[in-house]
Amino acid sequence: MRVLLSTVGSRGEVQPVVALAVQLMELGQEAVVCAPPDFREWAESLGVVYVPVGPELRATAKRPRDTALTSDQQRQMIEGTVADQFTTVRAAAEGCDVIVGGGALAIAAHSVAEEQGIPYVYAAFAPITLPSRHHAPPVFGSLGEEPKDSPVDNRTLWAQDAQRWNALWSAPLNAQRGAAGLTPVSDVSRHLFTETPWLAADRTLAPWPEPSELDVFQTGAWTLRDHRPLSTEVREFLDAGDPPIYFGFGSMHAPADIARTAIAGARSLGRRTILARGWSELSLDEVAPDCLLIDEVNQQALFRQVAAVVHHGGAGTTTAAAAAGVPQVIVPRTFDQFYFARRVDELGVGLAHGAGDPTAASLTAALDRVLDPQVAQAAHALAGRVRTDGALIAARRLTEG
CATH class of the missing domain: 3.40.50.2000 (Glycogen Phosphorylase B;)
Structure with missing residues (x-):
């Protein structure tokens, strides 16, 4: 079996998928990681086949906190990352039997799996990032500012969150899907998360709340065993x-x-x-x-x-x-x-x-x-x-x- 693991994000997203790739290889399977270029050298040192996608992200940590993108800059950035992901993930998926999308910014993974007729699995790394009546959606907000309690019920908040996903991602996602001969999606977040997501988080530290509208399979955290000695x-x-x-x-x-x-x-x-x-x-x-x-x-x-x-x-x-x-x-x-x-x-x-x-x-x-x-x-x-x-x-x- 050959598995493509697609993610976009910092080490918090990349290290778990690399851990899964290493584990798959130990079971005699093939794995390919498609993720930002920042982690290529490290992943390849572990023997992982690594396909870089998008720009390096390290510089974002040093960006001033009050730096904000204009609406045009944000639109151009989103269009660019969606187009880049479709091109890169599509190429990386050649010969693969299944695609795993790690985290919500792996926008192209589900569509490429659909295009190539292979299974798709979505994996979240924290319960709060998946829709549930038991919690509100996470918010980015300003760094260091705690989200305010809302009098609105959680279902409504998740519906509003879905609307934000559609406003930001629907047009560029569906443009790429149309070019690939795929039908448009009306709910971007549900398209990404699916009805049967996996939760790569520890059951004791971060349990999935039940009862649930989703059929969540909680695997436990994808931990990479680190054998490096301390200096x-x-x-x-x-x-x-x-x-x-x-x-x-x-x-x-x-x-x-x-x-x-x-x-x-x-x-x-x-x-x-x-x-x-x-x-x-x-x-x-x-x-x-x-x-x-x-x-x-x-x-x-x-x-x-x-x-x-x-x-x-x-x-x-x-x-x-x-x-x-x-x-x-x-x-x-x-x-x-x-x-x-x-x-x-x-x-x-x-x-x-x-x-x-x-x-x-x-x-x-x-x-x-x-x-x-x-x-x-x-x-x-x-x-x-x-x-x-x-x-x-x-x-x-x-x-x-």
């Missing part, structure tokens, strides 16, 4: 004192002055700091023995050796911290990150930071709470319930039909 620099820093606090915001635009804020918050509690550069390319103002600036790292190995993890609330980082049994402080920035922040709070394994950018005082207060032994015990207990075989379950489902 000598990181190991020596860990060995030089008590477990530090890890701060990292991945591919997100990091909060203003977060490096200074992080160090001040940790120091106020007598803790050392490990700061991940991330796509925002964070830096330190000082060289000090209680601070370490790092690049890409094996989170699965590192998180087990820190006192707490402060991060943006992406699905992958939240799951990695939960699996490591370490307390978390989530500073959500947008989209599904508010959901994961709430879940960590509800499970008692961490804290959701309040709206807006953190201050040294707010981080100190948050860290003081999650460093409580009871939170650490709860985090350790949760780790034993987090599954790591989601990619295997998904791979077997694909191969066994």
Whole structure:
């Protein structure tokens, strides 16, 4: 079997599909990943056949927060990405037996599968991104601003969300479908999600709410087993004192002055700091023995050796911290990150930071709470319930039909 895994997004979207690709290959199947060019070198180092689509996305993390596209710029960008995806995904799908669309921005995947007469599977990475009467749709909004509660019921909110999808994507999607001889779709989001989506999220950390209008198959999170050793620099820093606090915001635009804020918050509690550069390319103002600036790292190995993890609330980082049994402080920035922040709070394994950018005082207060032994015990207990075989379950489902 040859499987095409199509996604558009940052590492939070790409790493899970690469994990599934690796798992498929371990089962003796062929896999092709079609995703942004930022991750090509890394994926190919794992032996994954990788087809880049669209522009590099890394620069978006350094874009000023108040930068907004005009309506014409947005329309041109959407038309361009839809056309590019149809061309690239169509070529990548040659000889494939099934297409998996990972995340909602893989716009062309379902249509290309339909065009080529092969099955299509949609996979979401957080429950809140799929329509349900139990929750409202996620919103992008401004970074660091929590979505406001709405008096409108969830079904109405999802209907409004569907209208937004149609307004943005219907014309370019149906133009490409028409050129391919396919009939137009009237509901873009339902066309992408289907009635039988998969949910690549852990059942304990992020369960699908029932009863449901959709027939959701929850596989568990698609986790890539990371065997990389920690660098000598990181190991020596860990060995030089008590477990530090890890701060990292991945591919997100990091909060203003977060490096200074992080160090001040940790120091106020007598803790050392490990700061991940991330796509925002964070830096330190000082060289000090209680601070370490790092690049890409094996989170699965590192998180087990820190006192707490402060991060943006992406699905992958939240799951990695939960699996490591370490307390978390989530500073959500947008989209599904508010959901994961709430879940960590509800499970008692961490804290959701309040709206807006953190201050040294707010981080100190948050860290003081999650460093409580009871939170650490709860985090350790949760780790034993987090599954790591989601990619295997998904791979077997694909191969066994």
